[in-house]
Amino acid sequence: MDFRAGRVSMDRAFHLLKDLPYKDLGFAKVDNHRSLRRGFPEVIFGEGKTPEQILKIAKRIIDHDGLLLITRTDEKIFRKLKKIYPEIKFEKHSGIISYRKDAPARKKGLVLVITAGTADMPVAEEAKATLELMGNRTEMLYDVGVAGLHRVLDKKALLEKAAVIIVIAGMEGALASVVSGLVSKPVIAVPTSVGYGASFKGIAPLLTMMNCCSPGVAVVNIDNGFGAAYFASMINS
Numbered sequence: 001m002d003f004r005a006g007r008v009s010m011d012r013a014f015h016l017l018k019d020l021p022y023k024d025l026g027f028a029k030v031d032n033h034r035s036l037r038r039g040f041p042e043v044i045f046g047e048g049k050t051p052e053q054i055l056k057i058a059k060r061i062i063d064h065d066g067l068l069l070i071t072r073t074d075e076k077i078f079r080k081l082k083k084i085y086p087e088i089k090f091e092k093h094s095g096i097i098s099y100r101k102d103a104p105a106r107k108k109g110l111v112l113v114i115t116a117g118t119a120d121m122p123v124a125e126e127a128k129a130t131l132e133l134m135g136n137r138t139e140m141l142y143d144v145g146v147a148g149l150h151r152v153l154d155k156k157a158l159l160e161k162a163a164v165i166i167v168i169a170g171m172e173g174a175l176a177s178v179v180s181g182l183v184s185k186p187v188i189a190v191p192t193s194v195g196y197g198a199s200f201k202g203i204a205p206l207l208t209m210m211n212c213c214s215p216g217v218a219v220v221n222i223d224n225g226f227g228a229a230y231f232a233s234m235i236n237s
Helices: 010-017 034-038 051-065 075-082 118-133 156-161 175-182 197-210 225-236
Strands: 022-024 029-031 067-071 089-091 096-100 110-115 137-141 164-169 187-191 217-219
Touching: 029 051, 051 067, 051 075, 067 118, 075 089, 075 096, 089 118, 096 118, 110 118, 110 156, 110 225, 118 137, 118 164, 118 225, 156 175, 164 175, 164 225, 175 187, 175 197, 175 217, 187 197, 187 225, 197 217
Parallel strands: 110 137, 110 164, 164 187, 187 217
Antiparallel strands: 022 029, 067 096, 089 096
């Protein structure tokens, strides 16, 4: 749906505007203005919500925007939604459900998603699913952490191709500093809860990334692949 290009009929415009700024479902107030303000509709955070609540919110968002993203959800919710929307997709490793009625406008720049280890992949897959739904060209680079620094140095050409880089790391979280020191691109660092006891379920890499001495690094919350991808997509726009 492209408001700026003027490709919305009068009937469709009325349908979209009549319930602004939000639709009150009683247990939730769906933000119909989100796509106008941010260029992407409200995203459903699945944890803590009942299947019935998720279904009602999802139906409302799809009806209004033709586009849906649910994070931190499961196959049970997916099966319920698939009965109504057969084309809906589920990414098992990341726990993401997505639906898009129309193909997105493709963004020009490349977003590169890097993980320090294989155990960081679920967070990376959350970022990947979000990026692609938002129309970003995405490439993945797995398991190139600082325990074997030659693995990331070997991919310098790929680092240079990217417009934005997301670096996902647990343990001590040093990879974000290393990558930022190699490139002139914005880096979004994602600490993960992967690691032994002294990593404190992601607190140690979070602090490392926040104390990064290389400029141009932004840090999101622990395991927040979605947040990193959303921010990267805004930069890539």
